[in-house]
Amino acid sequence: GIQVxxxxxxxxxxxxxxxxxxxxxxxxxxxxxxxxxxxxxxLINLFYIPSGTKQNGRLSATTVATERYSxxxxxxxxxxxxxxxxxxxxxxxYNFNKFYFGSGTKLNVxx
Amino acid sequence: GAVVSQHPxxxxxxxxxxxxxxCRSLDFQATTMFWxxxxxxxxxxxxxxxxxxxxxxxxQGVEKDKFLINHASLTLSTLTVTSAHPEDSSFYIxxxxxTGNWENTIYFGEGSWLTVV
Numbered sequence: 001g002i003q004v005x006x007x008x009x010x011x012x013x014x015x016x017x018x019x020x021x022x023x024x025x026x027x028x029x030x031x032x033x034x035x036x037x038x039x040x041x042x043l044i045n046l047f048y049i050p051s052g053t054k055q056n057g058r059l060s061a062t063t064v065a066t067e068r069y070s071x072x073x074x075x076x077x078x079x080x081x082x083x084x085x086x087x088x089x090x091x092x093x094y095n096f097n098k099f100y101f102g103s104g105t106k107l108n109v110x111x
Numbered sequence: 112g113a114v115v116s117q118h119p120x121x122x123x124x125x126x127x128x129x130x131x132x133x134c135r136s137l138d139f140q141a142t143t144m145f146w147x148x149x150x151x152x153x154x155x156x157x158x159x160x161x162x163x164x165x166x167x168x169x170x171q172g173v174e175k176d177k178f179l180i181n182h183a184s185l186t187l188s189t190l191t192v193t194s195a196h197p198e199d200s201s202f203y204i205x206x207x208x209x210t211g212n213w214e215n216t217i218y219f220g221e222g223s224w225l226t227v228v
């Protein structure tokens with residue numbers, strides 16, 4: 001299957017700081033989503049971004065499909081941003097409907 | 112936004128018994144639902160893809176006779192852990208893809224914590 005690597009695995013920030021999370025994938029994809037898993041386990045959709053750039057408040061994401069990576073930017077971080085951020089990709093054509101998850105980036109924002 | 116509800120959120124069962132977890136799409140129809148398992152501090156592992164009206168597709172290494180999946184309607188998929196053992200204790204989470212969703216986004220349920228004693 002497709003390999004999805006996320007970096008860094010752990011990140012500690014002071015409240016108000018900015019950060020960039022990276023997701024590399026090993027093959028072409030037709031779908032890429034970023035999720036935030038809160039401390040209670042709930043996975044929240046952040047972005048559907050197979051290519052291009054999107055912004056939603058303090059968060060933005062960019063996917064460069066031709067170079068097989070995606071970046072998630074968090075600006076002016078808040079303690080509520082803490083949790084694990086996952087990148088998930090869906091492969092095109094014959095493996096449609098199968099999402100592959102990265103190992104996640106665990107973010108801890110300190111007050 | 113699309114809402115996926117999972118029930119129960121927490122369940123404790125005795126070893127050897129079976130447990131059923133439900134995954135419902137509340138405000139959309141889902142031809143396809145997915146079941147994942149997550150171990151502590153690890154990523155999500157896809158167990159199976161559930162398709163309405165047909166048999167589920169299981170990932171390699173997942174026992175289909177142990178993890179029974181039924182997708183009887185466009186809004187409900189169930190995962191039954193049969194003859195549960197302590198090693199089946201885990202966080203199980205489902206996701207659903209809205210039918211006809213041009214973005215192909217998936218939405219997750221709240222997850223179910225299973226503890227087998």
